[in-house]
Amino acid sequence: MISAEVLGRANEFSGWRVVLMNGPLHGLKVVEMPAIGPVPFCGMLLADLGADVLRLDRIGESGLGVKIDAQFDLLGRGKRSLSLDLKAPGARDLVLLMVEKADVLIEGFRPGTMERLGLGPDVALDCNPGLIYGRMTGWGQEGPLARAAGHDINYLSLTGALHAIGDEGGPPLPPLNLVADFGGGAMYLTVGILAALHERKQSGKGQVIDAAIVDGASSLMTVIYGMLAQGIWRDDRGQNFLDGGAPWYATYRCQDGRYVSVGAIEAKFFAQLLDRLGINASQFPDHMDRECWPEIRTALAKCFASKSRDEWCTLLEGSDSCFAPVLRMRDAAGHPHMAARQTFVEHAGVIQPAPAPRFSRTPGGVRRGAPECGEGGTDALREWGIRHHV
Numbered sequence: 001m002i003s004a005e006v007l008g009r010a011n012e013f014s015g016w017r018v019v020l021m022n023g024p025l026h027g028l029k030v031v032e033m034p035a036i037g038p039v040p041f042c043g044m045l046l047a048d049l050g051a052d053v054l055r056l057d058r059i060g061e062s063g064l065g066v067k068i069d070a071q072f073d074l075l076g077r078g079k080r081s082l083s084l085d086l087k088a089p090g091a092r093d094l095v096l097l098m099v100e101k102a103d104v105l106i107e108g109f110r111p112g113t114m115e116r117l118g119l120g121p122d123v124a125l126d127c128n129p130g131l132i133y134g135r136m137t138g139w140g141q142e143g144p145l146a147r148a149a150g151h152d153i154n155y156l157s158l159t160g161a162l163h164a165i166g167d168e169g170g171p172p173l174p175p176l177n178l179v180a181d182f183g184g185g186a187m188y189l190t191v192g193i194l195a196a197l198h199e200r201k202q203s204g205k206g207q208v209i210d211a212a213i214v215d216g217a218s219s220l221m222t223v224i225y226g227m228l229a230q231g232i233w234r235d236d237r238g239q240n241f242l243d244g245g246a247p248w249y250a251t252y253r254c255q256d257g258r259y260v261s262v263g264a265i266e267a268k269f270f271a272q273l274l275d276r277l278g279i280n281a282s283q284f285p286d287h288m289d290r291e292c293w294p295e296i297r298t299a300l301a302k303c304f305a306s307k308s309r310d311e312w313c314t315l316l317e318g319s320d321s322c323f324a325p326v327l328r329m330r331d332a333a334g335h336p337h338m339a340a341r342q343t344f345v346e347h348a349g350v351i352q353p354a355p356a357p358r359f360s361r362t363p364g365g366v367r368r369g370a371p372e373c374g375e376g377g378t379d380a381l382r383e384w385g386i387r388h389h390v
Helices: 004-008 038-048 091-101 121-127 152-159 178-203 213-220 222-230 267-277 290-304 309-316 336-340 377-383
Strands: 029-032 052-057 080-083 104-107 132-137 207-212 249-253 259-263 323-325 344-347 350-353
Touching (some): 029 038, 052 377, 152 178, 309 323
Parallel strands (some): 029 052
Antiparallel strands (some): 259 323, 344 350
C-alpha cells in the first residue's frame, strides 16, 4: 500500500493538485443526465479539469442495480448532485432552466428517450443556441441496432477488436471495459465536446455530438486495420507482434508465480534484452522471423522462470530492454515510478488514479469526492442563478 508520506510528497513537475487550482475548464457548466459507465467517466474527466458538473440522479435508483457508496464512486468525484424524477411535473422545466445556463449537456439514454422527455436536441438548442449537446450510445443514434440493449463486450465485438484479443486457439478475451466504454466512448465524447467548444468561439453556435461507442472503438483500431490491409497483420488471435503472438511482446511467469512483461519490438531493444538475460543473441539473428518465434519463446520462458519477479526487476527495470513487472492493482500506486510521479492520489481514504493529463499553469485535481444523491444540487442551482425547484 502506498504510504501517506509518498502521496503527500510535493512534486513541482506533477502537474496536478489534490485541491483544484482553477483547472483549464474552470467556469464551464455541465449538466450530466442519469447514466452509467462512459457518461459519468466523461463527466469525471471534465470535473477533474475544473468544470462545474451538476449530475442529475434518479431518486432511489442505481443504474447498476447495486448501491455504490459515494466514498467509492470515483466517477462521481468533483461533481454535485441534484435528485430528480425526470417524469415528475415541473422536472422538464427545471432541466431546461439548467440548459439555459449550461455550456454542455451529456446524456447516455437510448435514442429517442430525451425526445420523449421533451429534452431532445431541438428543444435544448432552441432554449440555448450555444449549448454543446453530447449524446453517448453504444450503437449510435441510428442504424439497425440503435435501440437494442448492449454493453462494452457487445460493442467491441462489432469492431473486430474483440476477435483480435486473446491467445491463439483460445476464445476472445474482453479487455475489461476499457477499450469500448471508456476508450471508444467516453474519451471520444470528451474530445468531441472540447472540439465543439473551440468551434463555438468562432461561430457562437452549439451543436449535437453523436458519440457512438462502436464508432470510437473502431477508430482506435485504425492502425491495426492499416496493417491488415497491407498484409502484415493476420486476422487471427495470437499470431501478431502486438497481440502476444510474438515472444518478445508478451508476458512470462517467474519463479515465484508472478509475471513480467517484455515489449522489445525494435532489434536494438531485443538485443539488449537478450544480453541482460544472458542469452546468446547469435541464436536469433532475425527476431522478426516468425519461424523462430517458438524457439525464442521457449528460451525466454525458461530464463524468466529461473528467478523471482523482483530479481528480474533489479536486473532489467530502467534499461532499454522494454521490461516491466505485471503489477496487481493494489500494488500499482506503490511502485517507485508511479509514486514519484504521484500518478495516484489518496482522497477520503481511497487511493485512486490522479487526474490526467497534467497542465503547467492550470492544473486540475480532485476537489471533492462523489456526492450523495442530491448533495450540493441546491447550491449549484443558486450559483447558476436558478431559483426554481421541483
